Amino acid sequence: MFTNHEIDRDAFIRGNQPRYVQLANTLINEITDGKYQIGDLLPTEQDMCVQFGVSRFTVREALKKLVQSGLVTRQPGVGSKVISTQMTTAYSQNIMDISDFYRYATDTSLVIQSSEIITITAEQADMLEGSAGETWLFLIGNRFSEKSELPISYTEIWINPAFRAIKGIMGKRSEAIHSEIEKQFGETVVKVEQTITATSLTKKQANALQVKSGSPSLCIARKYRNRKGELIELSISHHPETRFSYNSVFVKNNIPA
Amino acid sequence: MFTNHEIDRDAFIRGNQPRYVQLANTLINEITDGKYQIGDLLPTEQDMCVQFGVSRFTVREALKKLVQSGLVTRQPGVGSKVISTQMTTAYSQNIMDISDFYRYATDTSLVIQSSEIITITAEQADMLEGSAGETWLFLIGNRFSEKSELPISYTEIWINPAFRAIKGIMGKRSEAIHSEIEKQFGETVVKVEQTITATSLTKKQANALQVKSGSPSLCIARKYRNRKGELIELSISHHPETRFSYNSVFVKNNIPA
DNA sequence: GAGTGGTCTAGACCACGAA
DNA sequence: TCGTGGTCTAGACCACTCG
Numbered sequence: 083m084f085t086n087h088e089i090d091r092d093a094f095i096r097g098n099q100p101r102y103v104q105l106a107n108t109l110i111n112e113i114t115d116g117k118y119q120i121g122d123l124l125p126t127e128q129d130m131c132v133q134f135g136v137s138r139f140t141v142r143e144a145l146k147k148l149v150q151s152g153l154v155t156r157q158p159g160v161g162s163k164v165i166s167t168q169m170t171t172a173y174s175q176n177i178m179d180i181s182d183f184y185r186y187a188t189d190t191s192l193v194i195q196s197s198e199i200i201t202i203t204a205e206q207a208d209m210l211e212g213s214a215g216e217t218w219l220f221l222i223g224n225r226f227s228e229k230s231e232l233p234i235s236y237t238e239i240w241i242n243p244a245f246r247a248i249k250g251i252m253g254k255r256s257e258a259i260h261s262e263i264e265k266q267f268g269e270t271v272v273k274v275e276q277t278i279t280a281t282s283l284t285k286k287q288a289n290a291l292q293v294k295s296g297s298p299s300l301c302i303a304r305k306y307r308n309r310k311g312e313l314i315e316l317s318i319s320h321h322p323e324t325r326f327s328y329n330s331v332f333v334k335n336n337i338p339a
Numbered sequence: 340m341f342t343n344h345e346i347d348r349d350a351f352i353r354g355n356q357p358r359y360v361q362l363a364n365t366l367i368n369e370i371t372d373g374k375y376q377i378g379d380l381l382p383t384e385q386d387m388c389v390q391f392g393v394s395r396f397t398v399r400e401a402l403k404k405l406v407q408s409g410l411v412t413r414q415p416g417v418g419s420k421v422i423s424t425q426m427t428t429a430y431s432q433n434i435m436d437i438s439d440f441y442r443y444a445t446d447t448s449l450v451i452q453s454s455e456i457i458t459i460t461a462e463q464a465d466m467l468e469g470s471a472g473e474t475w476l477f478l479i480g481n482r483f484s485e486k487s488e489l490p491i492s493y494t495e496i497w498i499n500p501a502f503r504a505i506k507g508i509m510g511k512r513s514e515a516i517h518s519e520i521e522k523q524f525g526e527t528v529v530k531v532e533q534t535i536t537a538t539s540l541t542k543k544q545a546n547a548l549q550v551k552s553g554s555p556s557l558c559i560a561r562k563y564r565n566r567k568g569e570l571i572e573l574s575i576s577h578h579p580e581t582r583f584s585y586n587s588v589f590v591k592n593n594i595p596a
Numbered sequence: 597g598a599g600t601g602g603t604c605t606a607g608a609c610c611a612c613g614a615a
Numbered sequence: 616t617c618g619t620g621g622t623c624t625a626g627a628c629c630a631c632t633c634g
Contacts, residue, residue, distance in 0.1 A: 120567070120568050121567060121568075152530060155529045155530075155566065163566065165529060165530055165564070165566065165567075165568050166530075166568065272412045272422060272590060273409060273412075273422055273423075273588065273589070273590050274588070274589040274590075275586070275587075275588050275589075276586065276587045276588070276589070277584050277585070277586050278535060278557065278584060278585040278586075279557060279580060279583075279584045279585075280537045280555040280556050280557040280578070280579075280580045281555060281580055282554070282555050282580070297539070297555075298537040298538060298539050298554075298555030298556065299537050299555065300535065300536060300537040300557070307422070309378075309412060309420060309422065310377070310378055310422075311377050311378075311422050311423065321537070322537075323536060323537045323538055323539070326536075327534050327535060327536045328534070328535040328536075329532070329533065329534050329535075330532075330533045331530065331531070331532050331533070332530070332531040332532075332533070333529065333530050333531075
């Protein structure tokens with residue numbers, strides 16, 4: 083058992099993460115490193131409390147993260163069973179949480195090729211939840227993964243007039259545009275709404291992606307909102323078939339009603 | 340404050356749901372009914388503890404559900420702020436949790452049009468995580484929403500040999516196939532892996548959907564797994580453009596590292 | 597400085613599954 | 616019957632926001 087002072091020093095060294103996050107990472111590493119096989123039971127909550135010198139609350143918060151990650155299921159009267167020994171990630175995308183939007187940007191890079199201020203039409207105003215005549219910043223770019231020379235997406239980005247003075251966004255970026263807005267203007271993205279559809283590529287889009295005009299694409303539109311619910315940024319990405327897939331894992335933690 | 344006996348009687352009447360679920364539903368109803376506007380702060384945790392006669396733990400579990408639903412954000416030193424006053428659902432799909440897979444099936448209906456036992460090839464075995472020569476049940480059907488006569492998807496379903504004796508699956512169904520397997524065989528789905536891609540429709544698929552051959556579609560493949568990680572069912576749905584979209588909401592609950 | 601939500605402890609009772 | 620995870624209470628200290 084640690085005293086408070088020792089916990090604080092420890093946390094400082096490790097980057098000041100909560101105990102349950104540290105414990106979750108420890109357990110994830112043990113599972114992915116092969117200490118447990120699929121079907122094995124983890125130690126009980128009581129055992130972990132003793133082993134790691136923390137309360138049951140801390141252990142349970144950590145185990146919640148394992149369930150969310152799809153590594154473990156839990157059942158009263160049985161225990162915590164390992165159902166997967168690897169985190170599902172790949173060159174394909176896997177978003178379960180808003181913080182994953184930040185991670186995604188670091189695995190790929192976005193190259194902005196054009197930037198202009200546009201006075202929006204009535205139709206665009208509808209899409210952007212604004213009024214015709216407003217002047218939004220309009221960016222066009224391509225996203226690349228490290229593993230291929232062909233772009234994985236053609237992306238159009240609309241930025242709210244309040245942030246159109248944003249600087250240094252041309253060329254190759256390893257960070258997301260919305261996180262740049264947060265930095266430069268002190269805004270905070272609290273909500274992202276995402277819609278996925280299938281579309282036919284226009285000539286312009288197809289050219290940028292080096293595929294045939296009219297071929298199918300996965301279209302992902304994301305609305306980034308601040309605390310007041312205002313639309314900060316709208317991004318629309320078109321991914322040609324075979325170059326991109328969108329993956330998710332859903333795990334049952336208790337019986338549905 | 341309730342005695343234990345009163346809590347039990349109460350729970351029985353309300354369907355035996357945990358207190359924090361009941362509290363979450365109460366708060367969701369208050370928000371969607373207009374008691375709070377966007378930007379308003381909910382009462383503090385302390386206030387709710389007094390108002391509802393529960394502990395802070397119970398209040399916090401309830402508020403977690405509101406954050407997951409995208410109705411509220413929480414910030415230390417500030418409070419719990421309303422950022423949306425309606426649950427995001429529509430004719431389009433919105434899956435955040437494994438239990439949503441059950442709800443989706445009740446909003447739409449699946450009409451199974453063919454059913455046969457197939458001896459799988461090496462290529463199919465790869466996809467189904469089995470061995471060539473195994474005999475899987477193969478279903479073909481269309482999914483309809485109540486609002487339109489045109490199907491919203493063309494669906495192919497592969498069912499593990501262990502469950503190929505499943506009964507009563509032909510024709511119109513308002514329940515999901517995987518939940519029928521659970522019922523008839525006592526299995527439990529604990530994990531669903533989902534991959535979304537864009538594809539061109541084959542002639543057969545296009546005919547079933549009454550669109551042009553080669554037109555784009557949103558392809559959603561789902562692998563349903565039991566506790567042991569075994570593949571129980573694989574479903575592959577093709578949705579023509581304009582008839583379907585896949586929506587998600589992500590909400591920030593704390594600052595990412 | 598007062599109040600907020602985030603984290604954490606040390607207890608407790610329960611329904612359920614397995615032996 | 617015994618141990619599991621699910622729920623719940625009553626405390627506590629902290630970093631942070633805001634007046």
